Amino acid sequence: MSMKSLDVIRDEHRALAAMLSGMRTIVQGIEAGRLKPDYDLLASMIEYIDKVPEKVHHPKENEYLFAKLRLRCAAALPVIEALEEEHRLGEARIATLRAALEDYRQQGETGFAAFSDALRIYIADEWYHMNTEEGQILPLAKAHLTEEDWVEIDAAFLANDNPWQGPAGEYAALFSRIVNTAPSPVGLGG
Amino acid sequence: MSNMLLEAKEIHTYYGASHILHGLDFHIREGEGIALMGRNGMGKSTLIKSMLGLVRPRHGRVLVRGDDYTRARTYQTAQQGIAYVPEGRGIFKSLTVRENLLMSARAGIDGRREWTFDRVMATFPRLGERINNGGWQLSGGEQQMLTIGRALMTNPDLLILDEATEGLAPLIAMEIWRIVKEIRKTGIATVIVDKNHAAVTSICDRAMILVKGDVVFDGTSEEIRARPELIQQHLGV
Numbered sequence: 001m002s003m004k005s006l007d008v009i010r011d012e013h014r015a016l017a018a019m020l021s022g023m024r025t026i027v028q029g030i031e032a033g034r035l036k037p038d039y040d041l042l043a044s045m046i047e048y049i050d051k052v053p054e055k056v057h058h059p060k061e062n063e064y065l066f067a068k069l070r071l072r073c074a075a076a077l078p079v080i081e082a083l084e085e086e087h088r089l090g091e092a093r094i095a096t097l098r099a100a101l102e103d104y105r106q107q108g109e110t111g112f113a114a115f116s117d118a119l120r121i122y123i124a125d126e127w128y129h130m131n132t133e134e135g136q137i138l139p140l141a142k143a144h145l146t147e148e149d150w151v152e153i154d155a156a157f158l159a160n161d162n163p164w165q166g167p168a169g170e171y172a173a174l175f176s177r178i179v180n181t182a183p184s185p186v187g188l189g190g
Numbered sequence: 191m192s193n194m195l196l197e198a199k200e201i202h203t204y205y206g207a208s209h210i211l212h213g214l215d216f217h218i219r220e221g222e223g224i225a226l227m228g229r230n231g232m233g234k235s236t237l238i239k240s241m242l243g244l245v246r247p248r249h250g251r252v253l254v255r256g257d258d259y260t261r262a263r264t265y266q267t268a269q270q271g272i273a274y275v276p277e278g279r280g281i282f283k284s285l286t287v288r289e290n291l292l293m294s295a296r297a298g299i300d301g302r303r304e305w306t307f308d309r310v311m312a313t314f315p316r317l318g319e320r321i322n323n324g325g326w327q328l329s330g331g332e333q334q335m336l337t338i339g340r341a342l343m344t345n346p347d348l349l350i351l352d353e354a355t356e357g358l359a360p361l362i363a364m365e366i367w368r369i370v371k372e373i374r375k376t377g378i379a380t381v382i383v384d385k386n387h388a389a390v391t392s393i394c395d396r397a398m399i400l401v402k403g404d405v406v407f408d409g410t411s412e413e414i415r416a417r418p419e420l421i422q423q424h425l426g427v
Binding site for chain 2: 004010021022175178185
């Protein structure tokens with residue numbers, strides 16, 4: 001069985017983790033006084049997380065991986081339901097983060113702590129979510145899904161050639177802009 | 191084979207008394223992509239250097255398109271359409287980005303000039319923003335882009351990338367991989383040495399694992415991705 005989709009899922013997680021890690025480093029830099037806030041850059045990073053992981057990655061997991069595993073492994077049900085609930089809340093969570101950034105943009109320095117807290121919570125939730133998927137769901141999927149299941153799941157995930165660019169590469173420009181703008185050591189910007 | 195580009199046959203390479211490569215075989219065909227993997231010190235870079243004449247193998251042969259290049263000088267091998275992006279980058283820091291690129295511009299061995307200055311600029315827009323900056327003023331990621339761009343200016347048939355993302359932040363590394371993937375689509379054969387097995391096997395068709403100067407796996411990227419125990423055992427992740 002190929003199970004290539006598992007690699008794609010992990011790759012997509014790495015892409016999200018890289019973006020989150022970059023945001024955390026930038027916020028730490030602002031907090032330490034090394035960096036000035038670039039609100040547009042932070043907004044672009046949130047936009048990327050919203051467009052790619054939230055709207056592309058999570059629906060694929062729900063529709064293909066989780067749907068098949070539901071049928072094959074009863075023990076996975078509580079975990080799947082918890083993860084699906086987190087997916088459902090994803091849009092609201094990203095909206096909270098975006099609102100915190102807009103408050104920070106409006107209020108300046110006084111809004112920093114609230115944005116930093118919102119980001120910290122978002123990152124912690126995402127790490128927990130990805131660890132649950134990789135630590136519990138992927139091993140169960142490997143153990144219980146059939147060859148036919150994998151053919152269908154692989155087809156859905158492998159349609160996405162470059163996970164961090166969006167299904168048709170439509171977010172490559174956004175990604176490149178972030179990399180080119182983000183200050184060192186996160187990106188190539190000044 | 192008519193489409194064989196670069197081969198190493200029964201290569202034995204030493205550093206002093208240390209026997210690094212133990213009769214190793216390697217080949218890459220036109221248009222092929224190979225992920226060359228292994229832990230540190232297993233002979234990946236030594237294999238590359240042995241084939242390019244940067245280190246002399248004590249035994250064995252190196253063939254470029256079937257011709258013997260075992261004793262050739264590095265520039266002679268490079269002139270056969272083989273571009274090398276070394277570990278540590280090796281840009282000319284006293285030259286500008288433009289000068290670094292233009293100094294390496296040449297036609298491919300069949301006279302084609304697909305990779306022009308403008309095309310490299312389009313592939314690496316960031317370099318365009320830094321075109322008059324000196325090499326010493328570039329960040330690590332920019333230097334890496336410049337090194338790859340410089341290699342493309344030679345219109346190569348084979349591009350060898352040794353640890354292209356070493357020491358780069360995750361976002362920059364992903365941008366490099368995105369660009370390398372685009373380059374692969376143009377049909378340039380590619381050897382990629384990197385520790386990020388997930389990234390390189392998603393770009394390359396074939397994967398090789400070296401352990402202590404021997405090949406312990408040579409198969410498709412699909413095969414290696416389906417065998418996590420091999421990755422665990424030999425790449426230690």
